[in-house]
Amino acid sequence: MNSPSLPVDSPAPGAWEELVTTALLGTDRRTLPGCPPGQEAPVALLDLAAVETVRRRAGLRPARAAERPQPAPEDPRPALPPAAARRLALLLADRPGTGSGRRGSAPDLMELLPQWLAAANERGFAPPPQALPALLDAARGRTDLRPAALTFAGPRAMWLARLNPDWRFALRTAPGGGAAQPALEDPAQVEQLWQEGLFAERVALLAAIRAREPSAARELLATTWATERAEDRLMFLDSLRNGLGPADEPFLEQALGDRSRNVRATAAELLSALPGSALAARMAVRAGACVAVDHTGDAPTLTVEAPHECDAAMERDGVVAKAPPGRGERSWWFGQLVEAAPLGTWPGRLGGRTPDEIVALPVGDDWQGELHAAWCRAAVRQGDAEWARALLGSPAAPEAGGPGAVSLAERAKLLATLxxxxxxxxxxxxxxxxxxxxxxxxxxxxxxxxxxxxxxxxxxxxxxxxxxxxxxxxxxxxxxxxxxxxxxxxxxxxxxxxxxxxxxxxxxxxxxxxxxxxxxxxxxxxxxxxxxxxxxxxxxxxxx
CATH class of the missing domain: 1.25.40 (Serine Threonine Protein Phosphatase 5, Tetratricopeptide repeat)
Structure with missing residues (x-):
């Protein structure tokens, strides 16, 4: 290994740093001690570097071997039929085009992947193990694909995600971060996870219990409600949408006094979706006082008298006092009252008329758009198909809108109730x-x-x-x-x-x-x- 120009003396302490510095500057500008400049200087530098590298490696102590990862969990689902497995490989191999603006006549395979995954999940198939890396890569690039892709990928996706940082999104996306849920029949395990688990694990646990036994989930949440952070209380409260019922009213009424405005607003929204709740009754009284039928003209007309103030009781019931830019305060408060009032109360307050007849009445003083838009939101919130039909009107009507269909977005939401x-x-x-x-x-x-x-x-x-x-x-x-x-x-x-x-x-x-x-x-x-x-x-x- 040594050349004739290699110095006899061993490199002094700090020799490696000296070698690096000389290599960076070049042997024509800097030479090593005992090594004359010239054509042999670069060769001598490399020989010294080789010797020092061997010395440094020989001085290292072997590190403790890392533990082998646990084997990937078994996936008990049936394997895909061979033709379907080949199709999945083709779908995952497709890549978006160059963006030329012209799609051509060939199918867009990546756009068919979500539909293929949905169909495979309906049939309960497991993916071929060799397809999992490409499947996770596809889900990494498309957030809309992740729920179906991770469902299809199954438990092995979580195993892989813990080994590859590029796939860590799967741990965040999966309920509970991919952690196994305790047996819901074991109160001790449930209590331990609820008290000690990560936030994502606790959300997943609460959702699982809520789907199985709504009252048990609510009671579990009540045990730690006072000590939870505001942002966590908001997420936990939102989980009560699933299985929402009259039994949730006392807890939600208590949340109306929460110190967080967002928590109060969510509690009020959930209570207004319960037509029999005390909050819904209070909102019905307030909204009913704002709308009346005027019989003094040639034909009955709805008149509107919007509230003149937003008092503390209204704010406690979820009315936001500060109007957004460009909105008048009174119309802003009025819309919130009507949106939260049970739609079933209006026929009795407006002369026994049906929703179709109520919506057909003219509204004075340019209040029609505000009133009907609020009824649209109420119909969506309360899932009232009869009011949705009245507000949608005939699809063949001018501009294809019923009197309450103020936008295509509102119409789409109303249609979702049918x-x-x-x-x-x-x-x-x-x-x-x-x-x-x-x-x-x-x-x-x-x-x-x-x-x-x-x-x-x-x-x-x-x-x-x-x-x-x-x-x-x-x-x-x-x-x-x-x-x-x-x-x-x-x-x-x-x-x-x-x-x-x-x-x-x-x-x-x-x-x-x-x-x-x-x-x-x-x-x-x-x-x-x-x-x-x-x-x-x-x-x-x-x-x-």
Whole structure:
């Protein structure tokens, strides 16, 4: 190893630092002691570095061997059918495009992955172990994918997440940080975890008990309520939404006096969702005093007298005193009172009229928008389908809104109170009258797959838009939604739309080609979705 220029003396203490400094500066600017400058100097430097490296390594004491990780837990679920396993590998191997703005006619496989995961979870399959790293990588990049991906990945995902920092999100996302829940039948284990567990573990424990025995969860929360942090009290209180009932009222009434404004507001919201609660009765009296029927004109009219102040009792019941910028204080207070009042009290206060008749009454002094918007929020909060129908009105009405439908977002929330069939029928009527340009939010609340009238309405509206020479890119969002939500059986009805029609004179340049390409992608995607389901069902006819 040694060269003729290697100095005889061993390197002094601090020799390694001297070698590093010389290497950084260069042997033409700095030479080692006893080593003359010249062509041999770099060789001598490297030889000395090699000797010192061996010396340093030889002086190290071996470290204690790390404990081997415990074996990965067994996954008792059945394995995927072979064709479905191959399909999963293809879906996970797909990567988003380059963002050129043109999607082409090939299906977007990453957009089909959530649907594939949902179908696999419904059937209770376990993933192939070799697919778990790619599955966790996909979930790492897409937060919307995480719940379904981690459910499908199962207990081995938690095992892997503890070994790879890139996958630690799984520990945060999984209930309780991936920790095993104690046996709920064992009070001692439950009490120990509730007293000593991490916050995520305690939230998961409370949710599990609430789903099984609501009163037991509430009683457990009451044992430590006074000592919890405000932000923790808010999260724990929110867990009472599941299984909310009259038995929760005393606890929630107590929370109305909480020192945290957010906790008080959440408690008031939950109480107002209980039409028989004392808070709901108080709000009914306050809101009822603000609205009356005026019979002095040619036709009955609703009059509004908004509150002139927000007193301490109103604030305790969840009314926020400070109005947001741009809102008048009185209208702000009024809206909160009406939103929290039980809708069932209005017919008795307004002459025995039905919700349809009440909503149809004119409202004086430009209060209609405020009153109806508050009734919309109340219908959503209380899940009142009858009031939701009245406020939605006919889907064929001008601007497709009932008198209370102040925005598409409000309409979407009202639709969520209806059952799936009625919801789809209303949206189909909306699309048949008004087309797809305003329907994106409404379609988002419809159950999938879209079949029957809704699926036909979407396909027909897309065809009409194409024939009219409409600007095609404005429909890309609806087209993407259709690829994921249309019933695969609709693919046959789309075959006639694949040809490129003659381009109208007033059409957007290249529109017909874009439409043909989009319909081709839609048909291909629907057929691929049908194949995916067949593969998960183990059909021999499925092709990977």
């Amino acid at each position: 059952d799936a069939g009625e919801r789809a029928e209303w949206v189909a009527g909306f699309i048949a009258t008004h087309g797809l340009s305003e329907a994106f939010q409404l379609l988002g609340v419809c159950a999938v797959p879209w079949g029957g009238p809704l699926g036909r309405a979407v396909v027909d509206a897309l065809n009409i838009a194409r024939d009219a020479g409409s600007y095609p890119w404005s429909f890309s969002g609806v087209m993407g939604l259709a690829e994921r939500c249309l019933d695969p059986s609709e693919a046959g009805r789309l075959d006639g739309l694949l040809a490129i029609p003659d381009e109208p004179e007033d059409a957007s340049p290249g529109a017909t080609g874009y439409w043909a390409e989009s319909f081709q992608r839609l048909v291909t995607t629907l057929r691929l979705r049908a194949t995916m389901i067949a593969e998960l069902n183990g059909s021999e006819a499925a092709r990977a």
